Amino acid sequence: MASSASQTTKRARKKKADSMLWSRRDFFSFGGWAGIAFVLGSALLAFVRFMFPRVLFEPPMVFTAGSPSDYLIGEVSTKYKKEQRVWIIRREDGIYVILAICTHLGCTPNWIPNKQAFKCPCHGSGFYMDGTNYEGPAPRPLDRVKVSLNAEGKLLVDKSIVYTMRPGIDPDEQYPESILRI
Numbered sequence: 001m002a003s004s005a006s007q008t009t010k011r012a013r014k015k016k017a018d019s020m021l022w023s024r025r026d027f028f029s030f031g032g033w034a035g036i037a038f039v040l041g042s043a044l045l046a047f048v049r050f051m052f053p054r055v056l057f058e059p060p061m062v063f064t065a066g067s068p069s070d071y072l073i074g075e076v077s078t079k080y081k082k083e084q085r086v087w088i089i090r091r092e093d094g095i096y097v098i099l100a101i102c103t104h105l106g107c108t109p110n111w112i113p114n115k116q117a118f119k120c121p122c123h124g125s126g127f128y129m130d131g132t133n134y135e136g137p138a139p140r141p142l143d144r145v146k147v148s149l150n151a152e153g154k155l156l157v158d159k160s161i162v163y164t165m166r167p168g169i170d171p172d173e174q175y176p177e178s179i180l181r182i
């Protein structure tokens with residue numbers, strides 16, 4: 001009788017041990033699948049990221065800017081400042097295009113009509129309408145870019161051709177070709 005009870009106890013222990021063994025096996029199996037799912041998920045994410053590369057979509061370096069008659073003599077047009085970071089200026093003798101990049105540390109100046117000057121908000125540099133620096137830490141005039149007429153008579157601005165100004169010399173004298181005579 002006692003031996004039968006002991007056998008029952010042994011069987012119960014074995015059953016319990018078996019059930020623990022299976023649950024451990026299940027646990028490791030689950031861990032394995034989770035690992036595979038993680039690896040596949042990471043690979044999928046990497047693939048999706050690869051399909052959408054981190055590219056800066058910059059505006060084109062060459063763009064058309066309407067007709068010369070769209071610009072009034074004596075006015076600084078801020079129409080392309082935000083999109084292209086340039087001002088288009090028409091004078092009696094022609095049109096020129098100034099890069100809206102301060103020659104001190106590269107901030108974007110603003111055109112102040114009642115002062116007839118460009119003022120940089122960062123450290124206070126000031127520039128006349130032709131780009132000449134007259135106050136503040138900017139060491140030289142604002143740079144200009146090439147402007148010409150295309151076959152249809154529209155203004156063609158090419159920012160890949162920059163007239164880099166030297167200090168102390170009138171921008172018109174340094175680069176007469178920066179002015180489109182019309």
Ligand code: FES
Nearest residue numbers: 102104105120123
């Ligand atoms: S960046 Fe314009 S004054 Fe310093």
